[in-house]
Each structure stands twice: as structure tokens, then as C-alpha cells.
Amino acid sequence: MVVDAQVGVINDAWDASRIIGNIARAVERARAENIPVLWVQHADAELPTDSPQWQWVPELVPTAGEPRIHKQFNSSFEHTTLSEELEALGVSHLVLAGAATNWCIRATAYGALERGYDLTLLSDAHTTGTIQLENGTLIEAAAIVQDLNIAMQWLSYPGRTNGTARTEQIDFTRPGGE
Template sequence: MSTHLQPVEALIVVDVQSAFVSGSGAVPDAVRLVDRTTDLIARARRSGALVIHLQNDGPAGADDEPHTPGWALHHAVESGPTEAVVRKPEDDGFQGTVLERLLTDAGVKSLAICGVMSEMCVQATARTALALGYRVVLPHDAHATQDIPAAPGISERIPAAVVSRVAEWALGSDVEITPHASDVVFQAVPASPVSAP
């Protein structure tokens, strides 16, 4: 784990949507998660870093089905050249989206990732970012998930906090895991980014 981090030029906020942070379907520590993501977004904006909100398009009937209340982003999005929303059809925020183009256009080489769910969309997006050569910072207290229910003959219930820790550990030694979102430092993007369509 690292607490002395070099600045990053982008923040990717993964699926912080109403279905996952409010109501009966919220992750167990949703209040903490929203507090940390709010802080990260505010500091990234002040620094001129690129802020990208990923928004998952769930299937029909899912809590995050497009244009339902649960699909809505929790955080307000500011208009401007350094903030964008990227809708995604898969766990991986890069698959079938313009995410890589936005990062490339802005000259981004390093990024922080936060949001939900740790072992699904957060991990999948971080893994692809690493494979594409980005420096990736993952603040431990700024991603979350649900408990894994007990499975007879397999395991007892696995607490969400354990699932999140395993998810970040499974990313290997290239990811920079930091204990606190407050450890992440931002800097302005080097180029003028192009807004998502």
C-alpha cells in the first residue's frame, strides 16, 4: 500500500448510481463511499483533472435499467471540457465505450478509480487500464460492493469489506492501492480533452 503518491490526471467514478448507494439495494457502507467519492470529485475538479462518470446500463428489469430512478447518477455532473459521462454496457468501462479515446485526447497517463462494485466493474475497469499502460491508483476506502450470500456446501456469507479487499489484491502489484481517498493528489490534464458525445 502506498501513501506517498504522485499526482494523477484523471478520476474515473464507476457506477455511483442511485440503485447502488441509496435505498434497500445500497452497498453496506454507502454513506462512507459517497463521502469519499464526493471529496475525490471536488478535488479533481479544483485541480483541473479529467473527471469521468461511468454509468452502467443494466438489462431490462434490473435496478440500473436505463432511464429508471436507480440508473441515475448520484453525483451531479458539471458541464465543461474536463468532465464527461460515459455509459457502458459491460463491467469493463473500456469495453464498447469512448473511455480510452477521452483519456488519450486529454493526454492522461495516470488515473484514480473509485465506485462500485469492487469485484466487478471497478476491478474490470482497473485491470484494462493497467493492461493499456495507465498508472492506476485505487483508494481502498473509495470503492465498495455487496456481501456475497452464503452458498451451501461452498461458503458462509462473505462480508462486503472482505470482497473489496480481495478484489483490489487480485489486481496484482502494478496497481497502487492507498488506504485513504484523501491520499490521492490530482493535477490538471496536459491537453484539452474532447467531451463525450
């Protein structure tokens, strides 16, 4: 599942070109292995539907037949058709990539686990921007990415498997990653 790989979300994010390349490789591998690829696209005041910033980054474009989920909240599950799409496809294990790590990727990861899905976060295929707090403190994007990668390795939910994997090592059939 690719979340919010949109011009206005990912282009100015930390290490964007590497992350976009990793997402593209993961999507290519999934397609080659006949694994369904779902695309989630966010819209809000900063990402108006059909605006230039709302569009997919040019390197990441859904193909015909790949489900597209439109959302307005951080979690890809809230007020969307995602659960129905996953049920129709018989999906029990999600592999997650995209942006922004601290908002939509985190919310979607927790949402998936809370709904009973196994989850593998692609540790090198999600990104965000650096945050500056009101007091001037910077929370560097790389630290935000690392924090979620660590959380996904250590979280524990009953009856579910979760973890992380690098793009080149993902096994789409094995929940939890490396």
C-alpha cells in the first residue's frame, strides 16, 4: 500500500528521491509477484483535489485496475473504502510505504494493527519533513523516520505480526519483515 506519494507531500520531504525510488522498486516487485498494490491519496485545504500538489509524483503512478483510496484524515482507514477493498482482495498482511511518516504513515500503521492486519513497514520507503516547534527546537525528519521504524519492530498486538523490512529484502508473503 502506497500512502500519499503526492507532489505536495513527498517532493520536499527528507531524502525524497531515494524514498521515491525505493517505493517504485517495491511497487515494481509487488506487481511482478502479482501482489495487489493499493494507492491512497489525501485531499485537504493544502492538497485540494485535482491541484498540482494533489497529483502523484511522476515516478509513482497507479496502473489501471489498482485500487485508489481517497482520504481526508491521517489514517487511510477513516471514512474511506480501504477496509472493503482489502476484504475484497482477501488481504490480511499490509506492506506500507509513502508519506508523511509522522502523520499518515503512523496513523495508517496503527489503524491497520488495531483492525487485525499484519503489517510490514518498508523501513527505507517512507519519509517526512523536519518539524520546527514553537520554541525553535527542530525534530529532524530522519529521526522521525527512525522512531517509527523502531516502534514497528517493538510493538506487540495479540494475534498479529508486525515489523520492518528494507525494500530490497521484503517478502510480501511473510508478515513482519526482517
